[in-house]
Amino acid sequence: MAIEFTKYHGLGNDFILIDNRSSFEPVVTPEQAIELCDRHFGIGADGVIFALPGENGTDYTMRIFNSDGSEPEMCGNGIRCLAGFLADLEGESRNQDSYRIHTLGGVMTPQLLSDGQVKVDMGLPRLLASEIPTNLTPAQEKVISQPLEVAGQTWEVTCVNMGNPHCITFVEDVAAIELESIGPKFEHHPVFPQRINTEFIQVVRRDYLKMRVWERGAGITLACGTGACASLVAGVLTGKCDRTAIVELPGGPLQIEWSEIDQRVYMTGPAQKVFTGKL
Numbered sequence: 043m044a045i046e047f048t049k050y051h052g053l054g055n056d057f058i059l060i061d062n063r064s065s066f067e068p069v070v071t072p073e074q075a076i077e078l079c080d081r082h083f084g085i086g087a088d089g090v091i092f093a094l095p096g097e098n099g100t101d102y103t104m105r106i107f108n109s110d111g112s113e114p115e116m117c118g119n120g121i122r123c124l125a126g127f128l129a130d131l132e133g134e135s136r137n138q139d140s141y142r143i144h145t146l147g148g149v150m151t152p153q154l155l156s157d158g159q160v161k162v163d164m165g166l167p168r169l170l171a172s173e174i175p176t177n178l179t180p181a182q183e184k185v186i187s188q189p190l191e192v193a194g195q196t197w198e199v200t201c202v203n204m205g206n207p208h209c210i211t212f213v214e215d216v217a218a219i220e221l222e223s224i225g226p227k228f229e230h231h232p233v234f235p236q237r238i239n240t241e242f243i244q245v246v247r248r249d250y251l252k253m254r255v256w257e258r259g260a261g262i263t264l265a266c267g268t269g270a271c272a273s274l275v276a277g278v279l280t281g282k283c284d285r286t287a288i289v290e291l292p293g294g295p296l297q298i299e300w301s302e303i304d305q306r307v308y309m310t311g312p313a314q315k316v317f318t319g320k321l
């Protein structure tokens with residue numbers, strides 16, 4: 043059976059999008075996703091995203107496999123790409139600018155803006171150790187500026203769940219971080235039972251942060267939307283940044299706001315279609 047796909051990226055965080063609207067189960071297995079994501083022997087991507095029928099009264103469901111075949115709960119750059127993909131699929135029959143999307147990390151609402159960008163209501167950040175999850179502090183406490191031993195060094199970390207788990211460390215210079223060697227050690231640290239996404243943040247100004255990321259299940263990527271949101275929340279919790287800031291990633295900037303009014307996090311950024319194909 044031939045399967046059509048569309049390749050998208052959000053700031054270089056790239057995905058294979060599949061129209062899965064006629065079934066509640068992904069038409070590609072995690073093992074096949076690993077092969078498709080391979081940059082030498084496959085299409086090449088950080089993950090495979092499926093547009094499935096909506097659940098619990100939502101318009102659609104998003105599921106995603108990382109390039110290692112694991113299934114994360116949520117993907118920020120991916121959900122912007124999904125919104126662009128859905129708008130394309132609906133074509134002339136489209137009658138809405140925003141979609142309510144069911145994900146394993148909760149309901150998210152991407153909105154297509156007139157300038158081509160996508161703004162996503164990413165929901166409320168979850169901060170308790172049990173919600174990350176981590177056993178770094180007692181279950182009902184937040185994990186803010188806690189010491190964590192990784193690779194013989196003590197790092198001061200703050201943890202935030204944005205549907206998926208993140209561990210954030212503020213550093214003087216993100217360029218000096220040896221991401222390839224330190225990233226996997228954070229990801230597989232025993233204090234994180236479901237592994238972790240790891241962000242290193244340099245505060246250039248209170249409204250401008252530089253970020254590099256090691257993603258759970260995907261390694262170094264050019265951008266991570268949930269990671270940018272989690273990092274801004276961590277910056278506010280530690281008093282290092284404002285509630286609205288630009289987070290500059292290797293693939294480009296995202297605008298992030300942690301609203302004082304409704305306490306929800308909003309992310310605005312691009313979603314770019316690259317090409318279509320058939321498997």
Ligand SMILES: N[C@@H](CCC[C@H](N)C(=O)O)C(=O)O
Nearest residue numbers: 114117118119206266267268
């Ligand atoms: N790149 C994504 C996050 C994808 C999922 C992540 N690798 C995980 O396992 O949680 C984003 O833009 O948020």
